[in-house]
Amino acid sequence: MLKPSITILLMSISFLLLPISVLAAELRVTVTTPFINVHSGPADEFPVFHVIAQSEKIDILKERTGWYRVRTVSNRNEEIEGWIHKDSLTATVLPDGIGLKPPSGGFDQYLSRDFEISLMGGVLDTTNALTLTGSWVWNQNLSVDASYTQALGDFSDNKLWSVRMRHTFYPFRKVSPYLALGTGEIRTSPNANLVQSGDEVRKSNSYEVGVGVRYYLTDGVLIKAEYRGVLALTDRDEQERLDQWLVGASIFF
């Protein structure tokens, strides 16, 4: 005889587990075309080792880079798991007869993105510089960038971060120029072998203007080329201007 408290505990556990099992329920679809090829791995290069025939049922388990892992039962009653391309999903219907639409993965997906991550390399004045930028896409034209650049030179190391607003002029075209305005900070520290006076880091606020071009290359990748003019508001009498040239790529989610 279970004590009431244990019964309540078990009930609450099963109640907690319930939503999980509902979530884990797989998507079951029926094949409508003569056949669908099943590959042994999530890429076109992997061989086709099984064919799912018309009117057979498949369970969709997970997705990786446009490929779906599916489970099906062979005519020998063996369970078979393999990978089908996302385009094969258009050849299936849900139990209620409604077709499935795979993610386009193309330019449409780009237009519905929320975030972008860009990695760019280039020069800041004469030093090699590496820039990492995260962007939040506000609307088709405007996005907010948070950018970090490091330029490690022979005499000093520069680290720049900035927050900026970016305007894309023709968001619905594959090639579009953009303009960005932002503000941030530059940290400059001399190299250890030159100055032995310890960690003397200079900090200055900065303004920046960026002009660039983005190009939608293919399946989720953008190519960008950009010029940034950075104005450092130094403690000294004159302000310092830095020119940065960048080339890189972005991915989006």
Place this chain on the structure above:
Amino acid sequence: MQNMKDKQPLNSIVRTETIQSTILQPNSLPPFTLPSLNSTSLNSTSITTLFATLAILLTTMPSVGHTQTQQSARSNAPEIDPAVERRSIDEFDIDSENVEIGLFAGVISIEDFGSDTLLGARIGYHINENFFIEASYGQSTAGETSFEILSGGAPFLTDEERDYIYYDLSVGYNFNGEVFVTDSLVFNTDFFITLGAGNTDFAGDERFTVSAGVGYRLLVTDYLSVRIDVRDHIFNSDIIGDEKSVHNLSGALSLTVFF
């Protein structure tokens, strides 16, 4: 339902390949025989034949590859019936596993400072079947230079300066494949190359570092992989005398998960 034995589409692809390569075998050229390779003096005709055969093989390869892609593309892209009502798959809770995260341990040979244990972590995102981007972080502690050991004199670096810490961002390209351990035990694998840039904090300075490497990923299950990475980390250094570009080779074994 068809089982493994009568996989019609695959067989047809293989057959096309064989036919193509037989047709394109040059009849006019003398047959290439193994003894001519083994003989110590390779005469010029056999070398010409070798090059001609290689050239023909290379030029025909793309066309064979092309037929294969066409075939599979056709089978992958069935005609879309516009009359059918469709629901986006995004509405369903299908797990996407494009992120790879893992830990690694290995050895790094820090130029002039000996080989030392390397520990680190990495996170990657797979953009498509072939390309991925990856951020890595690794740390090691440099040993002593042979000069320090032999002379027994003052050390070049303090203990703190011997900490070798790097991070970098790389782009990688996967060559997808399989490994057949036994008849029935087959694993998916990727041979990959990476190219990246980042930062190395060593000997009291941060240095712009370029890294290039090759690796091999064996997928134990769909989401668990064992990787071997060999990378060269290159930066300019004047720690010991004149400035030179140093190559720090590392080899590491990683365990990563996809989620």
